Amino acid sequence: MKLFSFTTTPIDTVGARRELFDGAAGGYVSFEGWVRNHNEGLAVQGLEYEAFVELAIKEGERIVADAMRRFPIKAASCVHRLGALGVGDLAVWVGVSAEHRGEAFDACRHIIDEVKHRVPIWKKEHYLNGDSGWVNCERCASAPHHPHAHEHSGAHGVSD
Amino acid sequence: MSAAPTVYGLILAGGASTRMRHDKAALRYGGESQLDRACRLVKPHVAEVFVSVRADQVNDPLRASHPLIVDAFAGGGPIVGIRSALASSPASAWLVLACDLPLLTDAVLEHLLRARDPAALATAYCSAYDGLPEPLCAIWEPAAGEALARWQSEGRSCPRKFLRIHHAKLVDPVDAHALDNINTPEEYATARSTLETPSAPESMQIKIQYYALMREQAGRSDEMLETAAATPAELYRELGERHRFTLPRERLKVAVNGEFSxxxxxxxSGDVVVFIPPVAGG
Structure with missing residues (x-):
């Protein structure tokens, strides 16, 4: 099983979930990030994901491997979509199996949070008004910012 | 936590310069002796600069114009110079420099001082050639005095071997040639021409790959660039002007050859650089 991978076609959540099966696991938690129809007050029509794949896979694998050391879980995996997506499409999937649910929830949350912060993936949103923009790079470019501290408490187009 | 010990500078000028057949401290670059040059370079970074000499050198005019620390132990070699400095002021740390590093720069010293770990016996660069510690461009902490004394009492004298087996903080080199030392007349000639040829920085071929906003602003996915930029920071400044990048460097990360840097x-030359704008996965 790959710890972290990209796909340009719809994510096979059934297949990915099957990979996490472990006879000693008592449960499985997954997170699905979906393309939302609005972001920061603008109606979103669709978006594109782009990644620096070589480094993104390394960094994604480091995140999942680190979660497997940090939490007593059986298996974990993350798949991210690349290319053009429409509203409602699945953008990212994280799955974790563990003996007990608590660790599975914690590890799943940890992985998605770290992926959003650290992996070199970018998202360009296309708005209904015809505009478009790279999330975190353009509309807040003039605001004073701590480097790469880009959480806007639920203001992103997907998966918050 | 108590403050880190104050750092003094020590230029080692007690060597025999056997292979050069000429006093290395007196070699001149752009009209300045290597010794004066080293003292001038270190001065802004430390409380005060001293020159380490053997007892028979105290009246040498070149050396006598600087505050001196005379070898206080037997045996000779850099280890005695370092021990003598540590013994002369046991609560201080010492930025120790060999006197044959003409290509050393301000940035190299600054980087070393920033990377300093006062809890280690020393903070030293790794050699760009063999990865071994460079004891003669290093910060030696007070606790190293006793350990070096023990080392010498066991009949050993190599400070590089000392750093390999003791607790030293090792720092990756920022400039592959900055610690090239000058041992022969040929190496001296090369260093002189590097330093005395006006504004002839070596230009390199760097490949830059662009993603997302950077790709759109650069108008391309990648480019090869002939550049004199020594660091990714300088490269970003150069390309930022050319392509009118809107993001300040503070908001980016950078990767070199597929790893964060x-x-x-x-x-x-040949490095592949990627500027990483704020990410937005998930």
Missing amino acids: DWSRGLR
Whole structure:
């Protein structure tokens, strides 16, 4: 099983979930990030994901491997979509199996949070008004910012 | 936590310069002796600069114009110079420099001082050639005095071997050539021409790959660039002007050859650089 991978076609959540099966696991938690129809007050029509794949896979694998050391879980995996997506499409999937649910929830949350912060993936949103923009790079470019501290408490187009 | 010990500078000028057949401290670059040059370079970074000499050198005019620390132990070699400095002021740390590093720069010293770990016996660069510690461009902490004394009492004298087996903080080089030392007349001639040829920085071929906003602003996915930029920070400044990048460097990360990198790392010809704007996965 790959710890972290990209796909340009719809994510096979059934297949990915099957990979996490472990006879000693008592449960499985997954997170699905979906393309939302609005972001920061603008109606979103669709978006594109782009990644620096070589480094993104390394960094994604480091995140999942680190979660497997940090939490007593059986298996974990993350798949991210690349290319053009429409509203409602699945953008990212994280799955974790563990003996007990608590660790599975914690590890799943940890992985998605770290992926959003650290992996070199970018998202360009296309708005209904015809505009478009790279999330975190353009509309807040003039605001004073701590480097790469880009959480806007639920203001992103997907998966918050 | 108590403050880190104050750092003094020590230029080692007690060597025999056997292979050079000429006093290395007196070699001149751009009209200045290597000794004066080293003292001038270190001065802004430390409380005060001293020159380490043998007892028979105290009246040498070149050396006598600087505050001196005379070898206080037997045996000779750099280890005695370092021990003598540590013994002369046991609560201080010492930025120790060999006197044959003409290509050393301000940035190299600054990077070393920033990387300093006062809890280690020393903070030293790794050699760009063999990865071994460079004891003669290093910060030696007070606790090293006793350990070096023990080392010498066991009949050993090599400070590089000392750093390999003791607790030293090792720092990756930022500039592959900054610690090249000058041992022969040929090496002296090469260093002189590097330093005395006006504004002839070596230009390199760097490949830059662009993603997302950077790709759109650069108008391309990648480019090969002939550049004199020594670090990714300098490269971003150069390209930012050309392509009118809107993001300040503080908001980016950078990768070199497929791995996250420091902005001050030294670039080499053939490196592949990626500027990483704020990410937005998930």
